[in-house]
Amino acid sequence: MNRSFPPLFLFLLLIGCARNSEPTTVATETADDDWWKESIVYQIYPRSFQDTDGDGIGDLNGIIERLDYIESLGVTAVWLNPIYSSPNDDNGYDISDYRNIMTDFGTMADFDRMLAGMHERDIKLIMDVVVNHSSDEHEWFVQSKSSRDNPYRDYYHWWPAEKGDPPYRYSLFDAEGNAWKYDSTTDAYYLHYFSQKQPDLNWSNPKLRQEVYDIMTFWAEKGVDGFRLDAFQFAAKDTTYPEFPGLTDTTFIDYYAMQDGLHDYLREMNEQIFSKYGVMSVAEGAGRNFEDAHALVDADRQELNMAYAFDGVDVPKYGGYALTTMKEVFSRWDAEFAEDGWLSIFLSNHDQARMVSRWGNDSPEFRAPSTKLLNTFLLSMRGTPYAYYGDEIGMTNIDFDEIEDYQDIAARNGYTKARAQGKDMEQFMRELNFLSRDNGRTPMQWTEGPQAGFTTGTPWLPVNDNHAQINVAAQEDDPNSILNHFRQMTRLRQDHPVLVHGSYELLLPDHEELYAYTREWEGVRMLVVMNFSDEGVTVDLPELENAEVVIDNYESLSRTGSSADLNPWQAVILSL
Structure with a gap:
């Protein structure tokens, strides 16, 4: 049976090889330092969770206000999207100061109170670490581009113009699709796999690597419990810059991920940070195939704790998906990691449209049962489940009509690229309406009141009109609500280890x-x-x-x- 659903956001497609789905056994004990296997992770997009100062942007004090609610969900860890200082070209994934808090979100004192409040409730905190690239406003890059002999020059990838055009590299977020950007200051090009304001860091430089480890040490010593490495499978580059073919989003990972040196960097990071502080580690993406994934997460590798693979969540496509495909993919991944390594289980995150709109049926008739079904799947599979804020109440996609409604850089640049390529723009907008990352970033719907109780001001992204029907307050005391079903499922998972290890x-x-x-x-x-x-x-x-x-x-x-x-x-x- 096919269903009408959008495609996954265009990047980080993971191609896995086929395996059978016969049952397998697992070890029967979980060591204390393997706490992450039994965790239930709740992902919070801080910009959209709760605003306390009326500026329309969620903040750390908003998370603090909602800690009792988070605890009531039965989750045991929070993954927090970036809160560092940033000019916000990519909503915080372009960092200008890794040791400071974005003014929109609050202060370091607020962070310390939030972390203490989580730990008082036995909730662990996992921080995003974005170190494939920085912001072009980071002091490292400001110095790097100032002159060719600057000490920070080799913190980034540069190609001198006198050598001619640099070998082609593809950019996921650039409207022209070119990952090299010319800078007249030193008559050279810099590399950016994502937006022009996100220059890629040069991980082959040991000084740069130590800078990153020092940053991670800063947060680990504050008491952070884990790190998610954003886009890190792209961090290693061949700095001889061999010729690459002209690529697209769907073939990007085959040529750009898991290059030589990546495992050396991860083992070094594990030695200096992960093992030293006992923090959990997970990277976005799991490479090109099962061999790559095992090389990242098998215990004897001493690199990462778990894989966050996109093969499963890539199943829904615009125009429909087959349940048999979903079963085959999730079963294949489970079989592959039954004995060695560990998986993340997720159906949505900040880079995707809403779970029930992609996997279920978000009509008024079926939204509640299909959301409950999806949460049942999420919390009954082997692996560490990641639940995305709002999915515990059945939040849906929002309906945007014009490109001006979108805030996401991927949507805006994708629109520009599509027009330049002469694509059918009506079809493009229909697909964007379903697939856009903005669908998963609308403000949390707390009440039926103005702005869904998210803010007293104008929200940075519009609140979904259906907040009058879909909100926490309406579901809190209803024993049959999506919210209370989610709580029953987290309790069931915690009370029955068979759902974790079986x-x-x-x-x-x-x-x-x-x-x-x-x-x-x-x-x-x-x-x-x-x-x-x-x-x-x-x-x-x-x-x-x-x-x-x-x-x-x-x-x-x-x-x-x-x-x-x-x-x-x-x-x-x-x-x-």
């Missing part, structure tokens, strides 16, 4: 509407059955005989013996 066996692999699997660990066995469709479906499984319902996103499951009738988007977990 083996995974896919059932009914070819069924076009049903996703069913078992989890088994230390004599405990559970069955998960989910109907990914707008119609009722009858399922017959021997495992259903005498099974006891543990959680159900409907009030009841209609069944007789080994047969059950599932409502549209019904998701049930049973004890076997």
Whole structure:
């Protein structure tokens, strides 16, 4: 069955090789320093979570105000998108001072209070570290471009103009698609895989690497519990700059990721930071294939703790996706990492449209059950689940009509590029309306009141009109709400280690509407059955005989013996 959903944001496509999905076993103990395996991570986009000073931008004090709410969700860790000083060309992913807090978000004193408040509630904090590139307003780059003999010159990648045009490199965020930008100050080009205001750092320079480790030490000594390395699989470059073919977004990773030297940098980082401070580590992306992913995260590699792979979340495409494809991809990744390494499980983040709008059905009739179903999947799979703010209440895509409505640099530059290439702009805008990263960045919907209780001012990005129906306050005291179902699922996962460590066996692999699997660990066995469709479906499984319902996103499951009738988007977990 196909469903109408948008494509994933265009970059970081991960191509994995095929493996079977037969059940496998895992170790039965988790060491204290492997706490991240049992974590439930809640991702907060700080600009959109809660504003306390009326400027329309979320801030650290807003997160502090909502710590009791975060604790009530049953999550055990928070991943916080960048809060460092930044000119905001890419919403904080262009950093101008790694040891300071962006004025919009507050002060370092606010950060210290927020971190203390999290730790008082036994919630760990994972910080984004953006060190494939910096802002062009960072002092390193200001110095680097000032003269060719400046001590910071080799902190970045430069190509002198007298050598002719630099070898082609592709830029994901540049309207012209060229990753080399000419700078007249020293008559040279600098490299930027992302926007022109995000020059790439030169990781082959040991002085630069030590600068980064010193920055990470600063935050680790403050008590931060983990680091996410943004775009780090692109950090290593061959500084002889061999010729690359003309590439597109979808082939970018094949040529630009996982270059020689990357593993040396990660082992060095692990030695100086991760192992020394006992912090969790995860990188955005997992390379080009399973071999790359294992090289990043297998314990004997002493590099990273877990893979954050995009192969699964890339399944929904504009115009529809097949559930059989989803099952095959997630099952293949689980089988590959059943014995060695560890995975992240996620269906959305700040670089994607909203979960229920991509994977479920966000119509008023089916939004609630399909969101509950998706949260059931997220919290019943092996791996560390990452839940994105607002998905616990079923927030949906917003509807933008004009390119001027978009704040995201990827949307704006993509529009310029599409027009220059003569593409069908009506079709482009229809797709952008579904896929844009701005869909996942609209303000958190706390109440039905003005600006959804997010701010007393004008929000930096419009609040979704459906906040009158979809908000925390409306769901807080409703035992059947999406919010309280999410809380039941986090509690279930914490109370049943089988959902964390258990083996995974896919059932009914070819069924076009049903996703069913078992989890088994230390004599405990559970069955998960989910109907990914707008119609009722009858399922017959021997495992259903005498099974006891543990959680159900409907009030009841209609069944007789080994047969059950599932409502549209019904998701049930049973004890076997």
